[in-house]
Amino acid sequence: MNINSLDQFQLTSNFFSLTIAAMGAATAFLWLSRSQVSAPYRMAVTISGLVTFIALYHYFKISISWNEAYKIVDGALVPSGKPFNDAYRYVDWILTVPLLLIELILVMRLSHAETISKSLRLGTLAAIMIVLGYPGEVSSDMGTRWMWWAMAMIPFLWIVIELFIGLKASLDHQPAAARGLISNARYLLIISWAFYPVVFILPMLGVDGPAATTFVQVGYSIADIVAKAIFGVLIFAIALKKSEAEATA
Amino acid sequence: MNINSLDQFQLTSNFFSLTIAAMGAATAFLWLSRSQVSAPYRMAVTISGLVTFIALYHYFKISISWNEAYKIVDGALVPSGKPFNDAYRYVDWILTVPLLLIELILVMRLSHAETISKSLRLGTLAAIMIVLGYPGEVSSDMGTRWMWWAMAMIPFLWIVIELFIGLKASLDHQPAAARGLISNARYLLIISWAFYPVVFILPMLGVDGPAATTFVQVGYSIADIVAKAIFGVLIFAIALKKSEAEATA
Numbered sequence: 001m002n003i004n005s006l007d008q009f010q011l012t013s014n015f016f017s018l019t020i021a022a023m024g025a026a027t028a029f030l031w032l033s034r035s036q037v038s039a040p041y042r043m044a045v046t047i048s049g050l051v052t053f054i055a056l057y058h059y060f061k062i063s064i065s066w067n068e069a070y071k072i073v074d075g076a077l078v079p080s081g082k083p084f085n086d087a088y089r090y091v092d093w094i095l096t097v098p099l100l101l102i103e104l105i106l107v108m109r110l111s112h113a114e115t116i117s118k119s120l121r122l123g124t125l126a127a128i129m130i131v132l133g134y135p136g137e138v139s140s141d142m143g144t145r146w147m148w149w150a151m152a153m154i155p156f157l158w159i160v161i162e163l164f165i166g167l168k169a170s171l172d173h174q175p176a177a178a179r180g181l182i183s184n185a186r187y188l189l190i191i192s193w194a195f196y197p198v199v200f201i202l203p204m205l206g207v208d209g210p211a212a213t214t215f216v217q218v219g220y221s222i223a224d225i226v227a228k229a230i231f232g233v234l235i236f237a238i239a240l241k242k243s244e245a246e247a248t249a
Numbered sequence: 250m251n252i253n254s255l256d257q258f259q260l261t262s263n264f265f266s267l268t269i270a271a272m273g274a275a276t277a278f279l280w281l282s283r284s285q286v287s288a289p290y291r292m293a294v295t296i297s298g299l300v301t302f303i304a305l306y307h308y309f310k311i312s313i314s315w316n317e318a319y320k321i322v323d324g325a326l327v328p329s330g331k332p333f334n335d336a337y338r339y340v341d342w343i344l345t346v347p348l349l350l351i352e353l354i355l356v357m358r359l360s361h362a363e364t365i366s367k368s369l370r371l372g373t374l375a376a377i378m379i380v381l382g383y384p385g386e387v388s389s390d391m392g393t394r395w396m397w398w399a400m401a402m403i404p405f406l407w408i409v410i411e412l413f414i415g416l417k418a419s420l421d422h423q424p425a426a427a428r429g430l431i432s433n434a435r436y437l438l439i440i441s442w443a444f445y446p447v448v449f450i451l452p453m454l455g456v457d458g459p460a461a462t463t464f465v466q467v468g469y470s471i472a473d474i475v476a477k478a479i480f481g482v483l484i485f486a487i488a489l490k491k492s493e494a495e496a497t498a
Contacts, residue, residue, distance in 0.1 A: 010334065017310060018340045025303050025344065032280060032295045036288070072331055 006077045008214045009070055015221045016063040023056035026229035030236055038246065041239035044106035048232035051096045051103065055228050058092035059221075061085075066217075089220060090137065093130045096228065098123035101159070104185065107238050108170055118166075122159055129155035133200065142204050149200055160193060175245035181238045188234060192227035195219065255326045257463040258319055264470045265312040272305035275478035279485055287495065290488035293355035297481035300345045300352065304477050307341035308470075310334075315466075338469060339386065342379045345477065347372035350408070353434065356487050357419055367415075371408055378404035382449065391453050398449055409442060424494030430487045437483060441476035444468065 030049035034042055062085075069084040070077050101122040105115055129152050136148030167186045171179055199219045202212055279298035283291055311334075318333035319326050350371040354364055378401050385397025416435045420428055448468045451461055 006332075010332075010336070014334070014336045014340055017307075017337065018344075021303050021306050021340065021344055024306060025299050028280075028302055029295060029299055032283070032298075033292065036291065075330060 005210070006072065006075070008210055009077050012214050012217045013063070013066060015218045016059055016066060019221045019225055020056060020059045020063065022225045022229045023052045023059060026052040026232050027056060030232055033236060036243075037236070037239040038243035040109055041107060041243055044103050045236050045239055047099050047103040047106065048235045051099050051228050052232055054096050054099075055092055055224055058088045059224075061088045086137065087134075090130060090134045094127055097126040097130060100228065100231065101126055101163075103232070103235050104163070104167075104189070107235050107242070108167070108174070108182075109242070110170070122162065125155040125159050129159070137200065145201075145204050149197065149204075153197060156193075156197060160190060164190060175242055177245045178238050178241040181234065181241055185231065185234050185238060188226065188231055192223055192231065195223035195226075199223070254459065255321065255324075257459055258326050261463050261466045262312070262315060264467045265308055265315060268470045268474055269305060269308045269312065271474045271478045272301045272308060275301040275481050276305060279481055282485060285492075286485070286488040287492035289358055290356060290492055293352045293488055294485050296348050296352040296355065297484045300348050300477050301481055303345050303348075304341055304473060307337045308473075310337045335386065336383075339379060339383045343376060346375040346379060349477065349480065350375055350412075352481070352484050353412070353416075353438070356484050356491070357416070357423070357431075358491070359419070371411065374404040374408050378408070386449065394450075394453050398446065398453075402446060405442075405446060409439060413439060424491055426494045427487050427490040430483065430490055434480070434483050434487060437475065437480055441472055441480065444472035444475075448472070 027049045030045055030052065034045045034049070037045055065085040065088065068082050069080055071080045072078075102119045105118050105122070110118065132148055132152035132155070134148075136145045136152070139145050139148070164186060167182065171182060174182055199216055202216060207215070276298045279294055279301065283294045283298070286294055314331075314334040314337065317331050318329055320329045321327075351368045354367050354371070359367065381397055381401035381404070383397075385394045385401070388394055388397070413435060416431065420431060423431055448465055451465060456464070
């Protein structure tokens with residue numbers, strides 16, 4: 001974790017701040033708007049707000065750690081000696097990624113048995129994926145990084161394929177008015193999730209040094225805003241559409 | 250970013266504090282009053298409160314950065330070496346300006362298709378406007394400032410003209426009781442928005458030095474209070490009038 005200019009430091013700081021603002025705004029919006037959807041969809045919206053709320057907390061911690069890791073001496077940036085704590089991201093993901101999958105499953109309003117079994121299976125796979133990714137993330141040995149990355153990719157691909165195929169199959173049972181939004185949610189999920197394994201392998205592809213640190217931090221921030229805040233608002237929009245469609249059915 | 254007197258420093262600090270108080274109060278008022286308007290207008294009021302909530306956060310950050318950028322040595326003000334981070338304003342605007350346009354579009358209660366297409370078009374134009382303004386704001390080269398200012402003025406004028414003409418055209422479809430307020434909202438929007446490009450060009454007009462910094466910071470603060478907090482309360486008032494008019498219709 002090293003950067004060499006005040007500009008890179010501030011760009012990253014500003015992205016952390018943007019992420020805090022976006023997560024806070026999404027949480028407030030989702031929890032305030034919860035009463036606008038019908039009862040069966042409220043838990044999906046509550047959990048969507050929970051995901052952004054947990055991320056809000058972790059970006060606060062990330063931002064504080066980032067500020068404490070550097071100091072400005074005579075206008076130049078120097079490491080303070082206190083290491084930047086990247087583990088906050090993994091602690092965040094272990095909580096938010098299973099919840100993200102559950103909010104998507106809940107808004108589909110499947111049968112009770114299917115909701116429970118899908119949530120358990122995908123939630124567990126997501127937790128395994130993150131636990132497998134962490135030893136690679138904190139290692140500076142490229143062989144070790146590749147090994148854990150490859151292992152984490154197995155549950156990752158399983159989840160993505162199951163969701164992509166499963167959601168497509170369930171589209172026919174969804175109200176016509178909500179199908180476009182659900183289809184958007186599928187693609188948003190794939191695109192935002194695809195970012196994480198790519199950011200992970202950047203240091204293994206020779207992209208390293210100060211600019212890479214900035215790129216990784218900014219990249220994860222943008223991916224988190226899309227995968228949590230924007231995705232959460234989309235889940236709310238689906239819940240609203242389905243509530244309206246079912247009220248008039 | 251330089252100022253040379255403790256008075257200028259404190260005047261600016263006090264305006265940041267006033268803005269924090271105004272944004273916090275507006276957020277609480279809007280979210281608490283939300284249940285007083287009928288269901289179709291609640292999202293407009295929720296989003297109005299979201300805008301002041303996001304601004305509240307950014308004025309906290311601006312205020313902290315301002316305090317850390319200077320220190321008082323023997324009763325005189327000296328820069329601390331830590332730069333004042335003006336980028337918080339742009340991060341704020343990239344989130345709040347599209348939301349401001351959306352709250353205005355939502356309170357008009359246009360057709361569903363028109364609401365989506367107007368929100369997407371104006372929201373995107375607003376984001377482009379802010380992204381184009383930023384490289385100019387952080388440059389000290391006057392030619393560069395003028396170039397980015399002129400580019401950002403294209404989406405700016407497009408938005409202002411579309412809103413001003415579009416809102417006038419839609420006035421006939423609005424309840425008679427709300428027309429006066431909507432007309433006020435149009436003028437408030439034009440007047441508060443016009444402040445931003447004017448503040449931007451002050452340094453290019455030879456208004457520079459310590460007093461200009463104070464003027465720019467105080468100016469943006471006042472513009473933000475009018476464009477977000479006062480405008481948000483006006484949106485709430487329109488929503489209330491329309492709720493009442495439609496209940497008796």
